[in-house]
Each structure stands twice: as structure tokens, then as C-alpha cells.
Amino acid sequence: MTKGIDKLVQRPISRRTALIGLVGTAGALSMPWIARAQAETIRIGFPTPLTGPFAAEANDQVRSAQLAVKLANDKGGIAGRKVELLVRDDKLNAGEAATRTLELIEKDKVHAVVGALSSAVQLAVNEVTRARNMIYVSISQSDTINEIKDFSPYTFHEALNPTMTTAVVARHSFQKGSKVAYLVADYAYGHEMLTGFKRAAEVIGAETVGEILHPFGAADYSTFIPTILSLNPDILCICNFGRDQANSIKQAVDFGVKDMMKIVVPVILHNQRLAVDPEVFEGVVGGANYYWGLEETVPSAKAFNDVFRAEYKGAIPTDYGAYGYTGVASLLMAIEKAGGTEPQKVIEAMEALKYDVAKGEQFYRKCDHQSVQSVLVLESKAKSDMKSDADLFKIVANEPASESILRSCSELGFKS
Amino acid sequence: MTVQLIAMQLFSGLALGAILIMVALGLSIIFGMLGIVNFAHGALFMVGAYAGLYVAGLTGSFWWALVLAPVLIGLFGMLIERFLIRPLYGRSPDDPLLLTFGLGYVLVEAVRILFGTDGIPFSTPAALRGVVNLGIGFFPLYRLFVIGVVLAVLLLLWLGLERTKFGLIVRAGSADPLIMRVLGVDISKLWLVVFGIGVGITALGGVLAAPMRNVSPEMGTLVLAEAFVVTVIGGMGSLAGAVIAGLIVGVAVSMTSLFAPEMATIVMFALMALILLVRPNGLYGRAAPGL
Numbered sequence: 001m002t003k004g005i006d007k008l009v010q011r012p013i014s015r016r017t018a019l020i021g022l023v024g025t026a027g028a029l030s031m032p033w034i035a036r037a038q039a040e041t042i043r044i045g046f047p048t049p050l051t052g053p054f055a056a057e058a059n060d061q062v063r064s065a066q067l068a069v070k071l072a073n074d075k076g077g078i079a080g081r082k083v084e085l086l087v088r089d090d091k092l093n094a095g096e097a098a099t100r101t102l103e104l105i106e107k108d109k110v111h112a113v114v115g116a117l118s119s120a121v122q123l124a125v126n127e128v129t130r131a132r133n134m135i136y137v138s139i140s141q142s143d144t145i146n147e148i149k150d151f152s153p154y155t156f157h158e159a160l161n162p163t164m165t166t167a168v169v170a171r172h173s174f175q176k177g178s179k180v181a182y183l184v185a186d187y188a189y190g191h192e193m194l195t196g197f198k199r200a201a202e203v204i205g206a207e208t209v210g211e212i213l214h215p216f217g218a219a220d221y222s223t224f225i226p227t228i229l230s231l232n233p234d235i236l237c238i239c240n241f242g243r244d245q246a247n248s249i250k251q252a253v254d255f256g257v258k259d260m261m262k263i264v265v266p267v268i269l270h271n272q273r274l275a276v277d278p279e280v281f282e283g284v285v286g287g288a289n290y291y292w293g294l295e296e297t298v299p300s301a302k303a304f305n306d307v308f309r310a311e312y313k314g315a316i317p318t319d320y321g322a323y324g325y326t327g328v329a330s331l332l333m334a335i336e337k338a339g340g341t342e343p344q345k346v347i348e349a350m351e352a353l354k355y356d357v358a359k360g361e362q363f364y365r366k367c368d369h370q371s372v373q374s375v376l377v378l379e380s381k382a383k384s385d386m387k388s389d390a391d392l393f394k395i396v397a398n399e400p401a402s403e404s405i406l407r408s409c410s411e412l413g414f415k416s
Numbered sequence: 417m418t419v420q421l422i423a424m425q426l427f428s429g430l431a432l433g434a435i436l437i438m439v440a441l442g443l444s445i446i447f448g449m450l451g452i453v454n455f456a457h458g459a460l461f462m463v464g465a466y467a468g469l470y471v472a473g474l475t476g477s478f479w480w481a482l483v484l485a486p487v488l489i490g491l492f493g494m495l496i497e498r499f500l501i502r503p504l505y506g507r508s509p510d511d512p513l514l515l516t517f518g519l520g521y522v523l524v525e526a527v528r529i530l531f532g533t534d535g536i537p538f539s540t541p542a543a544l545r546g547v548v549n550l551g552i553g554f555f556p557l558y559r560l561f562v563i564g565v566v567l568a569v570l571l572l573l574w575l576g577l578e579r580t581k582f583g584l585i586v587r588a589g590s591a592d593p594l595i596m597r598v599l600g601v602d603i604s605k606l607w608l609v610v611f612g613i614g615v616g617i618t619a620l621g622g623v624l625a626a627p628m629r630n631v632s633p634e635m636g637t638l639v640l641a642e643a644f645v646v647t648v649i650g651g652m653g654s655l656a657g658a659v660i661a662g663l664i665v666g667v668a669v670s671m672t673s674l675f676a677p678e679m680a681t682i683v684m685f686a687l688m689a690l691i692l693l694v695r696p697n698g699l700y701g702r703a704a705p706g707l
Contacts, residue, residue, distance in 0.1 A: 051533075052634075053632075053634055055533040055534075056533055056534040056535075059533075186678040212673075212677045213677050213678035214677055214678065214680065215678060215679075215680055215681035215682070217638065218680065218681060219629055219635075219638045219639070219642070220432060220435070220628070220629070220669075222428050222431065222432055222559065223425065223428050223429065223432060223669055223670040223673035223674075223680065224673050224677055224680075225428070226421055226424040226425050226428055226553060226674075227421070227425075227673070227674060227677075229553065229554075230418070230420075230421045243535060243630070243632060243634075246535055246630050247629055247630055250628070250629075250630060251628060254540065254547075254556040254558060254559070254628065255547060255554065255555070255556055256546075256547040256554055256556075271534055271535075272535070274534065274535075274537075275534060275535030275536065275537060275630055275632070276535075276537045276630060277537045277539050280537075
């Protein structure tokens with residue numbers, strides 16, 4: 001990639017190019033707005049963990065982001081300019097992500113950054129973009145990024161956050177008097193989800209009977225299960241991500257846990273469901289930002305699926321993949337409205353934007369730049385109910401976008 | 417906290433211990449007999465699981481996978497010994513270590529290319545699904561089956577090493593290879609077979625783990641760490657040590673899960689550090705040859 005750019009810079013100017021340039025300049029004098037428009041491609045940096053345990057989700061993000069860019073270019077670009085996506089592997093490592101982001105900004109001269117897929121990595125990218133007044137659209141769950149201490153006026157949070165996810169999931173799976181036990185991955189993601197669920201449980205009147213923290217990336221969950229069974233809950237709420245989700249649910253099911261209680265997760269992952277047999281996840285309930293089955297009720301989801309299928313040989317977009325699309329698409333819409341990439345104007349346009357590109361109406365809340373959007377609650381289907389290999393989940397609920405499920409601006413530390 | 421819960425936790429710990437023994441056995445055999453620290457152990461474990469997946473896909477039977485995958489990967493192990501490790505005998509012990517370390521990376525990448533980076537389902541065989549009432553609580557039938565297989569493998573290994581002529585030669589060869597050569601025994605053939613058996617058992621561990629841990633290219637990463645902990649605590653190269661250490665680690669993890677679950681992984685390493693302080697060669701270890 002960088003080699004390509006060097007080539008661009010070092011290429012000697014041919015006579016023809018010079019001539020075109022001359023004509024262009026002459027034209028530019030008479031039509032200054034077009035000259036500016038044709039001057040520079042809009043470059044969007046996209047750091048994401050292409051290798052490692054979240055690779056499946058990351059590759060989906062890239063495909064969706066590239067689709068958003070392609071669609072923009074097909075209709076003639078944004079504000080008359082071509083758009084280019086510069087994808088970089090952050091290896092799910094905060095230091096690597098910071099370095100790659102810095103390179104994207106300083107060397108590749110990107111106009112905005114979208115990406116990162118883990119709360120810690122995302123906060124590292126946010127540090128870099130904040131210090132350099134660079135627009136950043138983050139596309140992975142985090143509550144911290146909304147809070148004033150990590151806030152950057154240049155950052156917009158396209159992903160759901162744990163507070164809104166758990167509020168909606170709990171509403172559709174907990175009941176007054178439910179006894180809930182938690183099995184939680186011992187790192188930021190797990191802790192934030194646990195906090196969210198407990199807050200929601202309190203409102204609903206569900207009772208917490210136990211919290212068990214498990215080490216991140218644990219291979220064996222058998223030793224946690226006797227404790228879970230002895231707590232005798234109605235609901236086992238498993239707050240972990242990626243392979244931990246598939247492994248912990250698989251092993252809990254082996255112990256017969258599902259016969260005794262319901263399993264609820266904050267985010268039910270398309271790719272992890274595919275990593276086990278349907279019987280393992282059958283009946284498990286969890287939240288999601290996107291599921292392709294939305295196409296039956298949401299026109300923009302149908303349109304998104306259709307272009308995705310056309311572009312990728314019939315494949316369907318996944319949950320985390322869709323973030324790549326909605327994140328890039330909303331950014332490009334704002335750049336279009338702002339008439340260019342001047343950061344302050346883009347910020348104003350993002351704050352004023354109402355967009356519906358894949359899942360119904362969304363907008364960025366002014367105080368913390370959180371994307372207010374619908375939250376899905378999904379239930380994993382039994383094998384016998386699946387109409388195709390991709391027919392994984394039943395949509396239990398599609399809660400429309402509402403600020404009421406977010407923490408208030410003042411709660412996050414913003415002055416109203 | 418009831419007596420029943422503690423009893424159940426203890427049992428889970430012993431059961432986990434059996435799985436850890438399975439995971440560590442291949443590493444322990446290869447080190448004990450050949451003095452090679454096999455850093456590709458975790459990757460071979462993972463390759464075993466994928467081989468199991470492949471065989472099960474072809475034959476439609478878990479049982480064929482359980483038998484054929486370890487044999488195939490064992491043969492693959494013999495190729496590794498013959499063409500990659502054998503040229504390094506007699507050189508610094510670091511050389512095979514570095515070689516197997518790199519080999520581990522190559523195998524993981526190869527699997528990513530062949531089977532993709534996503535996890536792949538591996539069903540528990542129908543006959544082994546369900547739970548068994550132990551009186552103190554319920555336990556998955558499959559895990560009880562794994563314990564049974566581990567006991568069978570240990571018994572076979574013990575009989576093979578202690579009661580056969582082959583075992584006698586292997587033990588003599590690991591004690592003093594030079595004398596064995598002087599006596600006219602072709603040591604290189606012996607080591608080829610031992611390495612193959614070690615890798616085969618590692619692959620068996622992978623196949624057995626697949627229905628519990630799911631199959632993914634990274635499934636061997638933690639396995640390597642677990643196997644080292646068990647092998648080091650037991651004493652590098654001691655079979656009895658690996659068995660005792662596996663059980664101790666299993667129970668330690670299980671009891672920690674009860675009282676401080678977030679420490680369940682770290683406790684293994686803390687235990688290893690503690691035991692190394694008291695017994696630098698591990699519980700049953702002799703001073704390691706060549707290290």
C-alpha cells in the first residue's frame with residue numbers, strides 16, 4: 001500500500017499529464033469548486049484485527065466497509081471526490097493499532113479513521129485520533145468511550161454500547177423476581193456488560209444470585225459449573241466475546257445447564273453460532289446490532305443485504321460486519337453534507353445527520369456522539385426451524401432507536 | 417456452601433486433571449525419552465483435532481476419527497522427526513526447541529489457509545451425549561468417557577514401557593544412548609517410533625478435546641502452556657510425575673474456581689512457580705539431560 005503511494009509521489013510528470021494539468025488548471029480558474037473537488041481522493045483509514053481470535057468478525061467488517069466505499073464511488077464519489085479505504089491489521093493489539101493509526105494519519109494522510117474491534121484497542125486508536133484532531137468512527141462496543149474522560153469531539157461511536165445492549169436484552173429476557181447468575185469474562189467487555197445487566201435487573205426487579213468471573217480466553221469452564229448449578233438461578237447470563245462465547249455455552253450445555261435454566265448473552269454472535277452445532281445455541285437469547293433477517297421488515301436492511309449478496313456471491317452480512325458498513329456510510333454522508341473533509345464541518349454534519357442505511361433510522365447524540373439506533377434481541381433457532389444454513393436466529397424484538405436506554409449526558413459527565 | 421458442592425468441585429478438578437494429563441502426555445513422553453522440548457506440541461494438538469474433524473467428515477464416525485487421526489498425525493510426526501529433527505541431534509538442545517517453535521507457527525498458518533480462521537463445529541458423538549448422576553451431582557457422559565480413555569492410554573503406556581522388550585530398550589536408550597549404540601541397537605529407529613507415539617498421543621488429545629473446546633486454529637495456544645505447567649510440576653520426563661501433577665493442577669484450578677474464579681488460569685502458573693522453588697526438578701524429576 002505505502003509502496004503504491006510512493007510510486008504516485010515519485011512518478012515523473014509526463015508531457016501528457018502536464019498538458020492535462022494545464023487544461024485542468026485553466027478550467028479550475030473558471031470553475032473553482034470542481035477543481036477542489038477533483039483535487040484529492042477521500043482516504044479513510046481502517047485498522048482492524050485481520051489476524052487473531054476476532055479475525056472472522058474483522059474480515060466481515062472490511063468487506064462491509066469496502067462495499068460502502070464502492071457504492072459511494074459507483075454513484076460518482078462523495079462531494080465529487082473518489083473514496084479510498086486503507087485497511088491495516090491491528091493484530092488485536094493496542095500498541096500495534098496506535099502505530100498503524102499514526103501511520104495512517106501522518107504518512108497516508110487519511111481524512112478520517114473508522115475501525116478497531118475490541119474495547120482496549122479502540123480506546124488506543126481513540127487516544128491517537130483525539131490528540132491529532134482526526135475524525136474517528138469507532139465500531140466496537142464500549143461504554144468508556146462515551147464518558148467525558150475519554151471523550152473526543154472528533155470521535156463518533158457507531159457501535160452499540162453495553163448500557164443500551166443490556167437494557168434491551170434484559171427487558172426481553174429477565175422478569176420481575178427472576179434469579180440471575182452471571183458468568184463474566186474478567187476484562188473490560190465482561191465488566192461493562194455485567195454492570196449494564198445489573199442496572200437493568202434492578203429496574204425490572206430481577207435478583208442477582210451470583211457473579212462468577214472467568215479468565216479471558218479460558219479453555220475449560222467445567223470447574224465453574226458446580227457453583228452455577230448450586231446457585232440454582234432461572235437465568236444464566238454469560239458475558240464474554242468471540243471464542244469464549246462458543247466454548248462456555250458448549251460446555252455449559254454439556255453439563256445439562258440448559259435443561260435447568262435459560263442462557264442469556266449480551267451479544268449473540270453470528271460467527272460463534274456457526275462455530276457450533278445448532279443444538280448448542282438453541283434457545284439462547286442475546287442482543288445484536290444487525291441480523292440479515294431484518295430484511296423482512298426493514299427496507300434499508302433489504303437493500304443492504306441485496307448489494308452485499310450481489311457483491312460477495314450470495315454471502316450475507318453479519319452483526320459486527322454491518323458496523324463496518326453503517327460506520328463508513330454515515331461518515332461519507334456527513335462528508336457529502338459538509339461538502340468536504342474539513343473536520344469542524346464534518347463534525348457539525350455528523351451531529352445533524354439522520355441516516356438509515358441498513359437497520360432503520362440512526363443519529364449521533366450531540367453530547368457523547370453515541371449512535372442512537374435500534375437494538376435487536378435474537379433467539380437461536382432449533383435445527384428443525386432453520387429454513388436455510390443462514391437462518392440462525394428468530395428476531396424476538398427490534399427496539400426502535402431511543403435515547404431512553406442510554407445513560408444521560410449529565411450522568412456521563414457532560415454539562416447540559 | 418455445602419459439602420455436596422465441595423465434593424462436586426473436587427470431582428470436577430480430578431476430571432479436569434485427567435484432561436490435563438491427556439494434554440501433557442505427548443510433551444512429557446517426547447521430552448522424557450528424547451530430551452526434546454517440543455514447542456510444536458500445541459500446534460500438533462490442534463492439527464490432531466482438525467485431522468479428527470476431517471476423518472469424521474469423510475467417514476461420518478467419531479470412532480474412526482478417534483483411531484485414525486492419531487495414527488495419521490503420528491506418522492506425520494515421524495516425518496518431522498526423520499527430516500527436521502534428526503539432523504539436529506548432537507547439537508545444542510536449543511536447536512530442536514527453535515525448530516519446533518517455528519514449526520508450530522507454520523502449522524497454525526497452514527491450517528488457517530486450509531480450513532479458514534473461523535471456528536468449526538465438532539459434535540459430541542450421539543452415544544456419549546447427556547449427563548450422568550454421580551450422586552453428588554450431574555456430570556457429562558463425554559467427560560467420563562475421556563477419563564476412561566486417559567486411563568486406558570496410561571495403562572498401555574505403562575505396560576509398553578515396563579513389560580515389553582521394546583519398552584526396555586526405550587528406557588535404556590533414554591538413559592544412555594551411546595551404550596545402546598555400542599550394543600548394536602539402532603537408536604535412530606527407536607527415537608523415530610517414540611516421537612511418532614508422542615505426537616500420536618498429542619493428536620489423540622486434540623481429537624478428545626474437540627467436542628469440549630471446539631476446533632479453531634488457535635486452540636493449541638493455551639494447551640502448550642497447560643502441558644508445560646503439568647510437565648514441569650511433575651518433573652520433566654516423568655510419566656508418573658505428569659499424572660500426579662495433572663491431578664494436582666486440576667484440583668487446584670477447580671478449588672480456585674470455587675473461591676476466586678477469576679484466578680483459575682493464573683493459579684496453574686503460581687503453583688508451578690511454588691513447586692519449582694521447593695523442588696527445582698519438579699515432583700518426580702531427575703536433573704534434566706542436556707539442559
